[in-house]
Amino acid sequence: MKFSDRTHFGPNALNKPLFAGDREKLAAKLADSSGLLKEYWLDFKRASMRRSKTRRQTIFLPALLSDSFVPEARRILREDYRSLPKGDCANDFQFHTWCRCGWVLRRAAFFDWLASRRAWSSDDIEEAAECFVGFAFKHPFPVLSARCRASNNQALSMALCCSVIGFLFGWKLSNHPTARFLFDYGLGRLPDMIGLFPADGYGGEGSTYTSHVNTPLFYWTHAFLLQVAGRDFLDEPFAPNGTTLRNLLAMEVKLAGPSGLLAPWDHYGWQPAINASPYAYLARATGNPAYLALIPAFDAWKDPGYLAWGQDDHLWTLLWWPEKFKDFNSKELPSELFGWFLPRTGAALDDTPRRIRLMQVWDACSGTIAGVGRAQVNPNHLILDVAGEPVFQDGVPVPDRDPWHYPASKVFSKLSETQRRRYLMYLGGYGIRGGLQNMARGIAPGLIGGANAVVVDNQPWYWPGGMRVGTPLFYARNGGLQAVSADCSSFYNPDFAVNSARRSSVWTEAGFGLVIDSLASRKHRVWTWQAYLRPDSSLKGQTAAVRLPGRKSVAPAWEECRNARLRTVAGFPRTQEGRSKLLSLSQSGRTAHFSVAIAPDAKSLSVRRIGEFLFEIRIDGARHLIVADNFRRRRISMGRSCSTTAVFAWMRPDGSLSELLTGIAKPPRPDKHEIDDIAADRDLQYPQFRRLTRWSAVRRFPNHGALAPIDDCLAEMSAVRPDIAKLSFAISGSHWPSAVAAAEVAGRRRISELAPVLRKRLVQEHSRPSAELYPPLECPPRGRSVEEAANRWRLKAALITALGRLQDRESVPILGRILRDGKDFYTVYSAAAQALGRIGGPDALRALKPALLESEHNTHVR
Numbered sequence: 001m002k003f004s005d006r007t008h009f010g011p012n013a014l015n016k017p018l019f020a021g022d023r024e025k026l027a028a029k030l031a032d033s034s035g036l037l038k039e040y041w042l043d044f045k046r047a048s049m050r051r052s053k054t055r056r057q058t059i060f061l062p063a064l065l066s067d068s069f070v071p072e073a074r075r076i077l078r079e080d081y082r083s084l085p086k087g088d089c090a091n092d093f094q095f096h097t098w099c100r101c102g103w104v105l106r107r108a109a110f111f112d113w114l115a116s117r118r119a120w121s122s123d124d125i126e127e128a129a130e131c132f133v134g135f136a137f138k139h140p141f142p143v144l145s146a147r148c149r150a151s152n153n154q155a156l157s158m159a160l161c162c163s164v165i166g167f168l169f170g171w172k173l174s175n176h177p178t179a180r181f182l183f184d185y186g187l188g189r190l191p192d193m194i195g196l197f198p199a200d201g202y203g204g205e206g207s208t209y210t211s212h213v214n215t216p217l218f219y220w221t222h223a224f225l226l227q228v229a230g231r232d233f234l235d236e237p238f239a240p241n242g243t244t245l246r247n248l249l250a251m252e253v254k255l256a257g258p259s260g261l262l263a264p265w266d267h268y269g270w271q272p273a274i275n276a277s278p279y280a281y282l283a284r285a286t287g288n289p290a291y292l293a294l295i296p297a298f299d300a301w302k303d304p305g306y307l308a309w310g311q312d313d314h315l316w317t318l319l320w321w322p323e324k325f326k327d328f329n330s331k332e333l334p335s336e337l338f339g340w341f342l343p344r345t346g347a348a349l350d351d352t353p354r355r356i357r358l359m360q361v362w363d364a365c366s367g368t369i370a371g372v373g374r375a376q377v378n379p380n381h382l383i384l385d386v387a388g389e390p391v392f393q394d395g396v397p398v399p400d401r402d403p404w405h406y407p408a409s410k411v412f413s414k415l416s417e418t419q420r421r422r423y424l425m426y427l428g429g430y431g432i433r434g435g436l437q438n439m440a441r442g443i444a445p446g447l448i449g450g451a452n453a454v455v456v457d458n459q460p461w462y463w464p465g466g467m468r469v470g471t472p473l474f475y476a477r478n479g480g481l482q483a484v485s486a487d488c489s490s491f492y493n494p495d496f497a498v499n500s501a502r503r504s505s506v507w508t509e510a511g512f513g514l515v516i517d518s519l520a521s522r523k524h525r526v527w528t529w530q531a532y533l534r535p536d537s538s539l540k541g542q543t544a545a546v547r548l549p550g551r552k553s554v555a556p557a558w559e560e561c562r563n564a565r566l567r568t569v570a571g572f573p574r575t576q577e578g579r580s581k582l583l584s585l586s587q588s589g590r591t592a593h594f595s596v597a598i599a600p601d602a603k604s605l606s607v608r609r610i611g612e613f614l615f616e617i618r619i620d621g622a623r624h625l626i627v628a629d630n631f632r633r634r635r636i637s638m639g640r641s642c643s644t645t646a647v648f649a650w651m652r653p654d655g656s657l658s659e660l661l662t663g664i665a666k667p668p669r670p671d672k673h674e675i676d677d678i679a680a681d682r683d684l685q686y687p688q689f690r691r692l693t694r695w696s697a698v699r700r701f702p703n704h705g706a707l708a709p710i711d712d713c714l715a716e717m718s719a720v721r722p723d724i725a726k727l728s729f730a731i732s733g734s735h736w737p738s739a740v741a742a743a744e745v746a747g748r749r750r751i752s753e754l755a756p757v758l759r760k761r762l763v764q765e766h767s768r769p770s771a772e773l774y775p776p777l778e779c780p781p782r783g784r785s786v787e788e789a790a791n792r793w794r795l796k797a798a799l800i801t802a803l804g805r806l807q808d809r810e811s812v813p814i815l816g817r818i819l820r821d822g823k824d825f826y827t828v829y830s831a832a833a834q835a836l837g838r839i840g841g842p843d844a845l846r847a848l849k850p851a852l853l854e855s856e857h858n859t860h861v862r
Contacts, residue, residue, distance in 0.1 A: 006171055007638045010230025014172055015128040017116040018164070020319060022062055027065045030318065035329030035738070036292065037321050040276075040301055048314050052303045056640045057312040060110040060205035061319065067117065073110070074119050080107050080228045081131040085706075088138060088790035089777050095430055097143045100135075102213065102308030106119065107221070108132050110167050115173055130706050133179045136165045137710060138737055138787070140795045141182060144189065145745055145801060146827035147859040148834075149675040149682070151196035153205055153213040157308065160221055161194050162186025167228060170695075175698035178707055187228075189222065191685040194245060195238030197835035198671045199249035200342035204363050204375045207255045208267030215252040217305040218245060219281040219320070227734025229688040234285055239685055240672045251280040251287065253294070254340050255358030258350055259388040260298035265361055265381065266779040267374050269395020269444075270575045275307060277316035278298040284322040290334040293324060297333040317616040339482065341475040343668040346381075347484035349477075349507035354602065358513050359383035359535050360505045362470025362486045364673070365463070370416065370423065370855045372463055376446035379453050379470060379488035380503035382515065382531060386600045387547040392452050393532035393573050395581045396445050401571030405443050408436035408459040411447065415855065417595060422822060423855040429825045445572075448491075452531040454503075454517060454594075456496045461646040464491055467673070470678070472500065473631070474647055476663030480509030483648040483660055483691060485629065497522045504628050508650050508658075512619055513609065514597040519592045529585040531556070532569065537581040539566040543605055544583055557605040558596045561585045580615050609755075610766035611636065625651040675824040675860045715743035728757045731799075738793040740798040747802030756806040763814055770823050793824055797831040812839060816847030826856040833862035 006014060016022060030041050046052045049062065056076055063073035069096060087093050090098050110176075111128055114120060120128070138159035141778075164610050168182025179814060196205050224244045225233050226243035234246050255262045256273040266268040269586075274808060279300070282291040293300055295317070305313025338350040346361030360382055366375035379578075384392040397403050412420050420436060440461075444450065449460020456462070470488040492498035500520045505512040517525055535546040543557040558564070563586035570579045597607035597617050606618045613630040615624065627636050627649035637643045638651045648661035684690045691820070696718040697711075713730050716722040722745060730742035731754065734800060739761070746754040765773070773796075775789050800818075803811040813830045818824065824840050833851040836844040854860050 008694070009171070009227070010228055010262075013167075013230070016227070017064065017113045017222065018168065018172075018227065019114055020116075021227075023064060023116065026319070029323045029326050029587055031581050032758045033326040035327050036331075036736050037318075037326050037328065037508075041318060043301070044314050044318060048304065050860075054311060054314070055372050057310055058315040061315045061514055062112055063114045063119075070114060070117055070119050076126075077107060077110055077114065080305065081111070081611070082127050084131045084135040084324060086786060088786045091752060091777050093139055094777055094790070094792070097139045098157040101140050101157040101310045102217070103310050104132065104135060104848035105157075105161040105164045106310065106312070107166055112168055112173065116599070123770055125173050126705065129174050129176055129179065132165045133176055133182065133704055134737075136162050136182050137178055137741075138790065138794070140191055141185060142740065142797060143827065146858060148828045148830070149196065149677045150673060150861070151211050152203060153217065155189075155191045156221070156858045157213070158783070159186045159189040160217060160248075161225070163190065164224065166438055171750075175697075176707060177711045177717070180695045180697055181717065181744075184695055187689065188684060189543040190225070191689060192675065192682055194221070194248070195240055195243050195683075195685070196362075196675065197243045197671065198670070199243050199247065199629050199844050200243040200344045200346050201243070201249075201251040201254070201346045204266060204362060207264065208268040208271065209374075211252055211255055211262055211273065211278070212306045213308050215249065215275070215278045216316070217287075218248045221245065222249070222285065225688075229488070229692060229802070231688050233686075236682065236686070239683060240610060240675060246286070247558050249278070249282055253282065253291065253309045253337055254322060254342070254348065256294075256298065256357070257348065257359075258338055258352045258355070259355040259383055260300075261357075261385050261390065262386065263383055264358055264390065264394035264573075264597070265359075265378060265383060266363070266376050267396065268576070269575065270385070270390045270395075272468055273300055274303040275305040277305070277307065277313050277320055279320075280320040283325060284320050287322075289322070289330075290337060290767045292321070293330045294337070294693075299385055317585070341484060341664060342468065343664070344474045344671055346486075347475055347505075349482040349505060349513065350485065351507060351509070351511060354511050354600070356388045356511065357383070357385055358505055359506050360486065360503060360515075361483055362467040362472070362488050364467055364847050365491065365673075366446070367467035367673075367858050368855045368860050369412065369463060370426070371857055372446035373443045376451065377448040377463055377468075377491065378451045379448070379468075379491035379501060380517075382452040382505070384554070384598065385740040386548065386554055387550075387552060389534075389550070389552060389762055391534060391554050392550070393534065393575075394450075395573030395575070396451070398571040398574050399577050400443045402444070403569050403572035404460065406440050406449070407443055408420065408440040410459070410461040411440040411443070411463075413672055414434060416853065417732055419853045419855060422850075424820050426826050426854065426856045429649060450572075454501065454519060454592075455528045455530060455803060456492055456498070456521075456529065457526050457846050459736075462495070464493070464495065469670070470534050471667050472664070474504075474663045474665050476648070476660040478660060479658035481505045481648065481650045481658040481660055483628070483663070493762050496525060502629070502785060504648075506626060506628060506648060506650070508624075510624070512597065512602070512617065512624070512651070514617065514626050515596045515598065516615070517592070517594040518629065522588055524588065524590055525592070527587050529594040529596070531583050532567075532580040533570070533583055535568065535579045535581055536815050537583070539564065539583075552601060554598065554600045555602045555605045556583065556598050557597055557607050558585055559608055559704045561587070562813055587727050596640050604722065614638070622653045624653060630788065638711045641795040677834060677862070709738040710741045713738055714747060717748065722751060724751060724753055727751070728754060731757050731761055736788070736795045739795050743795075743798040747805035750806060752808075755803065755806050755810070757812050758799050758806075759808065759814065760801050762803065762811070763800065764798065765796045766814065766821075774825070774838060780785045785858045793828050800831040800835050801829065804831070809839055809843070811840065812836065812843050812847050816850075819847065819850040822850070826854075826859060827857070829854060830858040830862055833859050837862060
């Protein structure tokens with residue numbers, strides 16, 4: 001293979017270390033810096049490099065800049081990549097492949113950094129290729145192949161890992177056909193990966209996954225495309241949602257309020273912003289230095305961070321810091337970066353001077369019960385933190401505690417008996433046991449009872465049975481007043497026949513807010529407004545006193561309600577306190593109206609409705625008037641000489657008025673969350689992707705090493721006439737990675753002559769006893785290599801995928817049997833559902849029926 005056919009790459013792709021760029025400019029930036037960058041660089045050399053754990057993860061930056069660190073970095077990296085083949089049967093390789101990918105893709109990049117310092121011999125490079133490329137082909141490639149065209153942190157991690165490893169060992173450092181295949185595959189999946197994230201930028205996975213995983217993956221993706229393709233894709237919209245990398249990266253800033261706490265929604269709960277590198281990258285990508293001020297404002301440098309399953313945030317912060325801002329030294333909180341509205345997601349009403357955030361969110365809940373633990377049922381969910389202290393709680397329970405004890409029969413009421421059985425089988429594939437009641441406990445935080453929302457008819461275990469998202473009605477901020485309104489009636493339907501479920505939140509520059517809920521149903525209902533408060537809370541009349549550390553407090557107050565309760569919820573959320581107080585206000589009828597005022601540090605607080613759209617709030621004797629939800633723009637009298645037609649308005653005690661006359665109200669075009677992958681596997685979208693995914697390969701000489709038989713098969717992908725005898729031999733052979741490679745060629749090149757061979761091998765694989773096909777992990781059975789035992793479902797899924805590409809109707813019976821038998825990992829069912837979809841016809845549809853009962857997302861979608 002010639003290295004001269006690489007002209008389709010960007011100008012810096014092959015002559016600069018991946019991600020790092022010009023080494024001399026990087027060294028000069030750090031050496032000549034002042035202000036914050038100088039402070040952090042000195043601390044990195046003094047502190048980070050002295051800690052053994054962080055030194056092992058960050059030694060590669062000093063090694064890139066100085067020969068004196070190269071021997072140590074080379075030794076560490078060699079130990080790391082040599083460990084990859086030994087881990088084929090490790091639990092995280094098998095069940096959490098994406099977690100390992102974040103670590104591996106940057107080890108591959110660090111290998112390139114050391115290569116730029118001539119640290120490796122040609123034999124070293126080939127040994128590393130065996131390890132890196134072998135890992136990518138055996139793990140992220142088959143796992144991602146079993147995933148439908150959708151976006152999340154897992155899929156992006158695996159696609160980027162294949163892309164990076166494929167580029168380095170297929171084009172830059174070596175020329176392995178397997179690596180070129182991986183580059184083609186991984187890079188080809190990236191447009192979908194970007195475009196299928198919601199256009200707002202929030203992927204629905206909560207702050208933990210977004211900040212710690214998605215954001216670093218986004219900035220590596222952006223930097224990778226910029227270097228490899230030679231084009232800046234920051235503001236380029238990707239189909240189908242028109243999503244941009246700018247919006248995805250900017251979500252990192254939106255997650256954190258003025259106090260530096262990440263929003264607790266959709267899974268793990270409250271935590272501080274600890275990663276500095278995203279802010280450095282945003283400053284670099286956008287040219288706006290204000291992002292850099294967030295690092296000292298949030299004290300984000302003090303911790304080594306947590307980026308895509310690694311603790312090397314300091315390294316990437318120093319690397320990404322823009323050279324033109326090397327002397328930046330502002331530590332002031334940039335108020336212009338706070339307060340936002342995302343029509344598909346929610347809004348943050350930020351009070352930057354007081355470091356307060358009130359959030360109202362209506363983002364999508366999961367379409368399957370299996371995903372509810374993360375994409376939760378949060379209809380107009382409220383989040384509040386004050387001066388660095390959470391007020392409204394969220395998150396997951398304390399380990400081994402069940403705060404709610406929801407009956408499994410209620411939680412899984414929308415699943416048939418067969419669906420419940422297959423759901424347990426799916427979880428059993430991950431080694432999760434304990435029956436439906438244990439499963440109910442696991443997903444309970446994602447059901448509506450775990451949200452600061454309105455629960456209907458005393459059913460906290462409620463999930464609507466499909467994906468739901470709220471509809472924004474209004475957002476504006478001006479003149480010291482902010483307001484947002486959204487309707488979430490879709491979350492409650494069809495079960496409760498709810499016509500309206502509107503929540504509006506208001507915040508004023510005086511440091512208080514108001515939340516108004518208006519609900520209506522065609523039938524009589526019990527409506528319960530609820531919020532999880534800090535445990536040191538008490539009830540007094542129509543007010544709750546929430547006491548916070550540091551002698552701070554917050555006082556929610558509500559209109560008179562006969563059914564106000566405050567009870568302890570032991571074991572929720574998972575904090576040092578390990579418990580919370582659940583405030584609940586209940587009304588009955590076809591309609592319900594709740595008005596709750598919120599005022600930090602107020603000694604007295606009350607709220608009452610004095611007109612259809614007019615509310616009186618008294619705080620420590622001062623009288624405020626709020627107009628809310630005046631969507632028909634009626635004229636509202638606010639006193640003898642004052643009236644307004646504003647949708648929202650605030651009259652201060654001195655009579656001055658702030659009005660929100662117009663706002664953002666048009667509902668957005670709905671996002672697509674999946675794309676059909678029956679007709680096509682991917683959409684390359686831009687000419688750079690089409691150009692970069694064109695490749696050819698020839699047989700490598702000499703043929704040796706573990707990659708050789710895989711390379712030999714995949715080299716046939718670009719052959720004018722593929723060697724059918726060679727591919728047939730590999731499919732029938734004992735080396736499963738070679739058989740997978742041959743199956744890929746057979747399916748992608750549409751070699752129908754190989755269908756009988758593929759079918760025969762599939763029957764053989766399915767006839768193997770489960771104990772043989774799925775041996776215990778970590779310790780392979782005697783007489784079997786680690787690689788052999790790591791096969792499990794991989795060859796089976798590859799054979800199925802190839803038969804689907806060939807539209808082989810004779811394979812329908814065995815595919816149907818595989819789905820009916822229910823003894824495989826979900827990846828096999830997902831591949832079978834896709835294959836039957838590609839084959840088509842009444843017989844394929846009948847065979848597909850068992851898959852229609854799957855709660856596992858990929859099989860369900862396909």
